[in-house]
Amino acid sequence: MIRLKDIAERVDVSVMTVSRVMRDTPNIAPATRRRVLRVARELGYVPDAAARGLRLQNTHLLGLVLPALGDPAWAAIASALEAVWAPSGYDLAMACSHQDEESEEARIARLMGRRVEGLFVAPLARAQKIGGVYRQLREQGIRVVVLGPRPEHLGGFPAVTVNDRAGMALAVAHLLGLGHQRIAFLAGPEYSSLAGPRLEGYRAALASRQIPVREELIVPAGATVEDGAVAARRLLERKVEFTAIMAFSDPLAVGALRELTAAGLEVPRQISILGYANHPCSEFSSRPLSTVDTDIEAQARAAARVMSDLIAGERGRDQRVEPRLICRDSCAPVRPATAS
Amino acid sequence: MIRLKDIAERVDVSVMTVSRVMRDTPNIAPATRRRVLRVARELGYVPDAAARGLRLQNTHLLGLVLPALGDPAWAAIASALEAVWAPSGYDLAMACSHQDEESEEARIARLMGRRVEGLFVAPLARAQKIGGVYRQLREQGIRVVVLGPRPEHLGGFPAVTVNDRAGMALAVAHLLGLGHQRIAFLAGPEYSSLAGPRLEGYRAALASRQIPVREELIVPAGATVEDGAVAARRLLERKVEFTAIMAFSDPLAVGALRELTAAGLEVPRQISILGYANHPCSEFSSRPLSTVDTDIEAQARAAARVMSDLIAGERGRDQRVEPRLICRDSCAPVRPATAS
DNA sequence: TTGTAAGCGTTATCAT
DNA sequence: ATGATAACGCTTACAA
Numbered sequence: 001m002i003r004l005k006d007i008a009e010r011v012d013v014s015v016m017t018v019s020r021v022m023r024d025t026p027n028i029a030p031a032t033r034r035r036v037l038r039v040a041r042e043l044g045y046v047p048d049a050a051a052r053g054l055r056l057q058n059t060h061l062l063g064l065v066l067p068a069l070g071d072p073a074w075a076a077i078a079s080a081l082e083a084v085w086a087p088s089g090y091d092l093a094m095a096c097s098h099q100d101e102e103s104e105e106a107r108i109a110r111l112m113g114r115r116v117e118g119l120f121v122a123p124l125a126r127a128q129k130i131g132g133v134y135r136q137l138r139e140q141g142i143r144v145v146v147l148g149p150r151p152e153h154l155g156g157f158p159a160v161t162v163n164d165r166a167g168m169a170l171a172v173a174h175l176l177g178l179g180h181q182r183i184a185f186l187a188g189p190e191y192s193s194l195a196g197p198r199l200e201g202y203r204a205a206l207a208s209r210q211i212p213v214r215e216e217l218i219v220p221a222g223a224t225v226e227d228g229a230v231a232a233r234r235l236l237e238r239k240v241e242f243t244a245i246m247a248f249s250d251p252l253a254v255g256a257l258r259e260l261t262a263a264g265l266e267v268p269r270q271i272s273i274l275g276y277a278n279h280p281c282s283e284f285s286s287r288p289l290s291t292v293d294t295d296i297e298a299q300a301r302a303a304a305r306v307m308s309d310l311i312a313g314e315r316g317r318d319q320r321v322e323p324r325l326i327c328r329d330s331c332a333p334v335r336p337a338t339a340s
Numbered sequence: 341m342i343r344l345k346d347i348a349e350r351v352d353v354s355v356m357t358v359s360r361v362m363r364d365t366p367n368i369a370p371a372t373r374r375r376v377l378r379v380a381r382e383l384g385y386v387p388d389a390a391a392r393g394l395r396l397q398n399t400h401l402l403g404l405v406l407p408a409l410g411d412p413a414w415a416a417i418a419s420a421l422e423a424v425w426a427p428s429g430y431d432l433a434m435a436c437s438h439q440d441e442e443s444e445e446a447r448i449a450r451l452m453g454r455r456v457e458g459l460f461v462a463p464l465a466r467a468q469k470i471g472g473v474y475r476q477l478r479e480q481g482i483r484v485v486v487l488g489p490r491p492e493h494l495g496g497f498p499a500v501t502v503n504d505r506a507g508m509a510l511a512v513a514h515l516l517g518l519g520h521q522r523i524a525f526l527a528g529p530e531y532s533s534l535a536g537p538r539l540e541g542y543r544a545a546l547a548s549r550q551i552p553v554r555e556e557l558i559v560p561a562g563a564t565v566e567d568g569a570v571a572a573r574r575l576l577e578r579k580v581e582f583t584a585i586m587a588f589s590d591p592l593a594v595g596a597l598r599e600l601t602a603a604g605l606e607v608p609r610q611i612s613i614l615g616y617a618n619h620p621c622s623e624f625s626s627r628p629l630s631t632v633d634t635d636i637e638a639q640a641r642a643a644a645r646v647m648s649d650l651i652a653g654e655r656g657r658d659q660r661v662e663p664r665l666i667c668r669d670s671c672a673p674v675r676p677a678t679a680s
Numbered sequence: 681t682t683g684t685a686a687g688c689g690t691t692a693t694c695a696t
Numbered sequence: 697a698t699g700a701t702a703a704c705g706c707t708t709a710c711a712a
Contacts (some may be wrong), residue, residue: 044476069415078418086447091433091451092433093431107426113389113392203503
């Protein structure tokens with residue numbers, strides 16, 4: 001490793017002089033500066049960020065704690081945050097909890113040890129467990145921005161959420177725009193904090209067009225592909241007419257597709273299925289059915305802005321991102337059909 | 341921020357004693373240890389990784405340089421690497437080049453400044469440009485593991501690649517197993533280092549079953565969805581019989597699907613389409629058509645192992661991961677049809 | 681314009 | 697069993 005001292009020795013000046021040159025300080029003899037620069041380049045000198053940070057009491061490091069990086073939604077968040085902060089000289093230290101609460105706390109503790117200047121946390125949905133780490137975060141005044149709905153134990157920290165109610169309303173409005181009037185809704189799991197707002201959005205969209213909400217078209221479901229299939233089956237058993245299905249989430253939509261196809265229905269010729277997701281779809285995840293995605297990069301940008309405020313010493317305020325829907329459409333215009 | 345000194349003052353012992361307690365050193369009076377521990381916990385002390393690293397000359401930090409994190413393939417790599425290293429106390433610093441070569445070099449330089457103990461680099465495909473950073477990596481003896489085919493300017497560093505030829509052969513064998521005999525092939529772009537091996541794999545799979553390769557079934561294509569559509573159209577124009585399409589990559593497959601559907605063909609009832617990808621598909625990226633994925637986590641694990649070797653002082657050796665195909669199947673058994 | 685001293689938080693080493 | 701000292705690589709403050 002090349003240190004300032006190494007350069008200083010070869011050029012025969014003091015360490016301070018070299019330090020000054022490296023930092024472009026004024027009042028350096030042009031000759032000295034040239035010689036130092038030449039040697040530094042020759043040796044491939046790169047200043048030690050840790051040592052500098054120790055002295056300057058900064059790290060230019062941010063922490064990112066996610067439940068899972070494999071999920072494109074979180075990958076998109078990570079990517080966007082990295083893109084926003086890299087130009088300002090900040091690096092991102094990744095930490096995945098892999099859906100494990102203890103792991104989440106451990107990773108947060110480690111990042112605290114790295115003296116991150118801020119922490120983006122997408123918290124796991126958990127029972128209670130206000131662990132010691134979360135208290136420390138507050139007591140030590142660590143800057144935290146919560147991604148998504150804020151759980152109890154992160155109270156006091158700003159959260160950046162997406163207006164899911166509005167997003168779902170937009171999605172349903174899209175189906176209405178295609179002429180669909182009888183739209184079934186696969187509602188999300190009760191334990192999810194997102195279920196309520198999304199169902200509200202569904203109702204609101206219909207209400208704004210004076211379309212009565214038929215309760216028999218609303219089917220409670222879980223979160224997985226399997227749950228989607230089960231819910232779709234139940235829907236079919238009700239023998240009620242509908243031309244489209246709006247699913248609480250993407251996996252539910254996939255499951256519904258599977259079930260409907262198995263039942264001999266053609267999607268989207270006879271029935272359109274629309275899924276709702278929190279991430280932009282790409283070529284990598286083109287789907288057999290339509291999905292509307294909320295603009296997750298906007299969420300990341302908002303989170304970055306909140307963190308900027310915190311670093312600038314201002315009070316971070318909660319942000320609610322208004323979704324812009326990104327729609328990969330394979331839904332068909334209405335073509336009445338009776339599900340039998 | 342809580343330092344050793346703070347605890348030392350409150351307990352009225354020397355900093356060294358506290359340091360020893362924190363590190364579970366032997367020869368500490370049980371009483372002292374208890375008092376120190378109590379105060380430390382009370383104050384929420386977390387040792388400063390940078391200071392410790394400065395003294396110990398380590399960082400327990402690894403760097404990860406990717407072209408894009410949004411791509412599920414890279415996200416999966418990042419996720420797997422994080423999972424492997426976190427338990428050993430290593431953190432991962434993320435850096436995306438966002439497909440920009442200068443950015444790639446800049447990010448590598450910054451990570452060098454952080455004194456990463458190793459660098460995973462998924463290099464951009466680039467013209468020439470053996471920039472200064474790559475020389476420095478070698479001269480300073482930085483540990484580098486290349487993810488994917490190794491470009492010229494990273495010569496000398498171990499690379500972890502997937503045996504793409506074998507992977508494609510497995511994929512084609514899968515179609516053969518379904519009874520398909522006339523399998524068209526959308527070949528990849530010439531500039532891709534993956535194109536050759538994959539085409540070879542296609543040929544090899546057919547050869548091993550004594551099925552003659554019909555050159556008119558091989559269509560050169562690009563890399564995008566659009567390219568896939570164009571290639572599929574060209575294939576249809578050739579008016580040659582086939583029951584399945586094997587695509588060089590996933591986007592090509594998506595494009596082909598689009599084109600075939602537009603031409604009134606039903607997939608997979610009349611024609612099966614199989615895409616080839618380098619990442620496991622999940623519920624998040626269910627596709628309208630079959631894809632075989634090589635087990636990218638195996639690649640990540642192999643890369644982690646190579647890095648372990650390097651850190652242990654051994655010479656890192658190139659690794660070629662034998663693919664295990666993960667197949668999300670919606671391909672149909674053969675049902676002869678003439679593309680017209 | 682350049683150099684010296686001190687200190688950031690931690691630990692290895694040698695003393696007591 | 698505990699403490700004093702120096703050092704890791706760097707930069708601020710002051711001196712020359």
